[in-house]
Every structure is written in C-alpha cells, then in structure tokens.
Amino acid sequence: MAEALRVALVGYGLAGRVFHAPLIAATPRLWLHTVVSSDADKVHADYPDVRVIATPQAAFDDPDIDLVVIASPNATHAPLAIAALRAGRHVVVDKPFAIDLDEASAVAEVARASTGLLTVFHNRRWDADFLALRALLADDEIGDIAEVHSHFDRFRPVVPDRWRERSGPGAGLWLDLGPHLVDQALQLFGLPEAVQADIAIQRAGAEVDDWFHVVLRYPRLRVVLHAGAMVPGAGLRFSVHGTRGSWFKHGLDPQEAALRDGAVPGGDDWGVDPAPGRLLRVQGDGTIVEGPSPAPAGDYRAFYAGVRDAIRSSIAPPVTLAEALDVMRVLQAAIDSAASGRIAIL
Template sequence: MADTLNVALVGYGYVGRVFHAPLIAHTAGLRLHTIVSGDAGKVHADLPGAQVVGDPAAAFADDAIDLVVIAAPNAVHAPLAIAALQAGRHVMVDKPFTTTLEEAGRVMDAARGAGRIASVFQNRRWDADFLVLRALIDQGALGDLAELHSHFDRFRPQVPDRWRERAGPGAGLWFDLGPHLVDQALQLFGMPDTIQADIGAQRADAVVDDFFHLVLRYGRLRVVLHAGSLVAANGPRFAAHGTRGSFVKHGLDPQEAALRDGVVPGSDGWGCDPQPGILTTIADGVPVPRTFEGPCGDYRACYAAMRDAILGRGEAPVTAAQALDVMRVLEAGLASAASGRAIAPG
C-alpha cells in the first residue's frame, strides 16, 4: 500500500464541509480523492477539481479508495460503514459511531470479518483545553480529584430546520455533543460505576432533546457532563477540583471557529488557545492562581493516527473497545433519564 492514502468522504453538509474535507486535505499522507454528495455544484463551489459521485456504493467499489469517512446523518452511519467495510475499505465514522450499541457491535463484526479498521472521529481528544486538563491530571497537579465539571453550552433559542432537530434515531443534543463529553470522561477515568442522567427538551418548539445533565460516579469522584441550548452567559468549559488545587477554563477550543472561517489547518497558531485556563494551588493556606498554558490542539492528529493504523504503524485513534464503551454510556444515559435512577453501564 502506498504511503499516501486515498480518502472518500461521504456527506458534504456542515460536518463534511467544515471539518472533514479541510482536515483530510491538510493531513500529510492523505488525499481527498472522492466526495459522495447529491449536490455536486455545492462541492465544486468549494473544491472545483473534486471528483463527486452521488452513490456511496460507487465510492466503496472503487479500488483506488483506501479509507471511507462517513459524515452522513447519524441514522445511516451503521449501514454505510458496514457496506464500506464489506467492500474492503477502512472506515472512520463521525460521532456518534452509530445510534445503538447493537449497531456498533455489527459494524465492528464487519470490520473484523473484512480485516479492516473501523474507528470514530473523536476530534475533541485534541482540543487544546482537554490536552491541558489531561496533562494536569496525569501529572497529579490537582491531587486526588473530587469533581470535574465539563460543560458545552450554547444559546440557540430558535430550533433550526435540520435533521438533528427532527425526531428519529440519533437525533438530539445527547447524540450530538454527548459523544464528545462522554469520550473525554472515559479517556480520563475509564468506565464509571454508575450514571445518573437528566435528558430533555427545553425550547418551546423542540421535538428532540436539547439539554442534558449527567453525573458519572467513580467512587468519591463526581464527573458532571452538561449541555444546554438556552445558555446566553456561559460558565466554565472545564472546572476541576482536587486535594491540591483547581483548574478552571472558560471558552471553547478555537479550531471549529477557525475551520468555519476557512482558516487552513496547520496555519500559524493553529489550535492555540487564546484564553488559557487558571490553575489555582494553595501556598501557606493562600490561593495562588496562575495562567496555565499547554500545547496547542490539532484535530489532524485524529486523521494522522488513522493513517498510521492503516499503514501498520500504530493503533487506531479510537479503538473498537473505546467506541463500544462510548455507546454503552450513551445508552445507559438514555435508560437513566427514562427511569429516573442511576444506571451501571454495560
């Protein structure tokens, strides 16, 4: 296999256009070969030389394709991934991996049967603020952690007309932002003992969930995952508190905004946090706050890891076990919200 891998991107909506196309195009060793879209004019307006096909099966059957990236609506993630794997292609699926744990298992079975890799685009493992938080926890800078609050709030009072806001499998905020926050928590702490979830709709015209609040219990540690759609005054993105101090971070990683504005991935200052967090420790009983800067984020690292895994140089960015664990927590969250009680995942 050549060191440069040809990629077919299935879907050219917001996620495919803003995230995947530019990240693929600017990751060394990857070539954006084909885009599957029913609107070739939309694709060519951005990428005049792109090869566009309307049928995913045509891309899957093309032996020039090494990797298929699925950025289509959530409900079709599983059937598209299985079809691509059965055609002999490696697959990366945008989050959520699938809409159910059972579907996720079938995708991984198809990957094993085909001898191919199936992974998930969990780009927010490479958010600058998450990299800093992870480093602080790994270094023991916060001591024994007691609380972690992870918020991803927005102010979107009007319900837009898009598939994510319509009733159906994989719709709603829990399956939109939940996979990111859950994956980050599992990366830090593994599977929780129990999950207590509140998932609901708060906007007047909402027909799917637009709010969630979860408490993950790990012994005495509590991890709170929260997202709302009616939050005009955002609090911290992260707030971590332990026996040696606290880390509080406001503002979101800048990469999505940069991609939306057409900034080329890897440009000067790419992924560097303009609003570093504050680490507060205690010296002689007095709080000592200081700005704590860490490495810049880079979503291309997810694609680089997938490239290397396909070439036999490393592990997939999200392993099969990790992908299935996120799905277990997503389903446990739904079960907890429906029953009003804590659920042990898996």
C-alpha cells in the same frame, strides 16, 4: 515517500464540509479523492478537482479508494459503515458511532471479521483545553480529583430547521454533543461504575432533547457532563477540583470556529486557545495562589495523521474499537437512566 491514501468522504453537510474535508486535505499523504453528495456544485466550489458521485456504494466498490469517511446523518452511520467494511475499505465514522449500543455492537462484529480498519472521529481529544487538562492530571497538579464539570453550552433559543433537530433516530443534543464529553471523560478516568442522567426538551417548538445533565459515578469521583441550548456567553467549559487545587476553563477550543470561517488547518497559531485556563493551588497554610496553566495548541489533524499511520503501519488507530464501544455504553446508559429515572449500572 509513500503514496497518498485515497479518501472517499460520504456526506458534505456540516460535518463533511466544515470538519472532515479540510482536515483530510490538510493532512500529509491523504488525498480527498471522492465526495459522495447530491450537490456537486457545492463540493466543487471548495474542491474543484475532487470527484463527486451520488451513491455511497459506488465509492465502497471502487478499488481506487483506500479509506471511507462517513459524515452522513447519524441514523445512516451503522449501515454505511457495515457496507464499507464488507467492501474491504478502511472506515472512519463520525460521532456518534451509531444510534444505540446494539447498532454499534453489530458494526463492531463486522469490523472484527473485516480486513479493514474501523475508527470513530472523536476529534475533541485534540482540543487545546482538553490537552491542558490532561497535562495537569499527568503532572498531578491538582491532586486527587474529586469533582469534574464538563460543559458544552450554546445559545440557540430558536430551533433551526435541520435533521439534528427533527424527531427521529439519532437526533438530539445528547447524541450530538454527548459523545464528545463522554469520550473525554473516559480518556481521563476510564469507565464509571454507574450513570445518572436527566435529558430534556427546553426550547419552544423543539422536537428532540436540547438539554442534558449526566453524572458519571466513580467510587469517589463525580464527573458532570452538561449541555444546554439556552446559555448565552462563552460560559464554563471545565471546572476541576482536587486535593491540591482547582482548574477553571471558560470558552471553547478555537478550531471549530476557525473551520467554520473557512480557515485552512495549520500555521503557527492554529489551535492556540486565546483564553487559557486558571489554575488555583492551595498552599500548606491554606492560602490560595494562582499558578501557570498549561496552554498546548490543539490540532484535529492529529486524528487523521493517526488514521493514516494505522493503515500504513498496522498499528492501533487513534480511537480503538474498544474505546468507541465504551463511549456507546455510556451514551446508552444515560438514555436508559433518563428514561427510567434510575441510576444505570455499567
């Protein structure tokens, strides 16, 4: 068996502690070797044997490190990715890839000249509900799709004190949740022709956007991406409408909640959605009947298994550089559309 790849995780806040560290530790032939953090006690409470260092560059310069995972605040993603690539490391960047398209393009230029692999953590390609929708479309269960609504609503009426909620580069809900919804839409339907966006601040005391409504415009299809922080209850996740019927999904994939609760990824029921979607099919006589909806299990470990295999076998990573840049093009187009009040053409 091949030796495990040694991983350095930069950042041990929410993204590093809840998502990356558990997934890395649970993926065969990956070794969480080093964590860059100013709080060694917090890291060692979870991973007693992991080395903790204070500076990212020390990890980048360490020849024992094979893969660097950047899970630090968004504004640091691009400069840290460039530094790690220039040090010859393979790199995973948490979403968003960068704070804008120009920064992402600069990282991509360095990556193309580097010996290291670069990929972006678009883990929600392995959500159970997204996998179910992908299966429905592959089997042509809904027919020609005309309208898709993809929601990621939450109820957080009180603004928490964290960097994502403070004014500054890379903050706000669009760069937090938008990358998930955009990447899923592009995986299903490709790049749109244009983007029309409304991005707003709704909560009292909020400094950055906490609501968005973004329409991806295709020749016929419209894909609506929506998120707000003032929506109680499980709420709508997907509604998809086509010539043969519709599919509705409420509630979120269970993996994030499980990871937040400290569950170890894996096991027979890992990623099994307790609330699968509803498939409504239109019959030839116009009657509507409910049919079985796919219910695959999600598994974010597939991302890291794909990264491992790409490094070991020189195959494409689970998220290619071209795909990551396309996500940034749509994110940037939405920002430009919201600022100008006009449709942004891609």
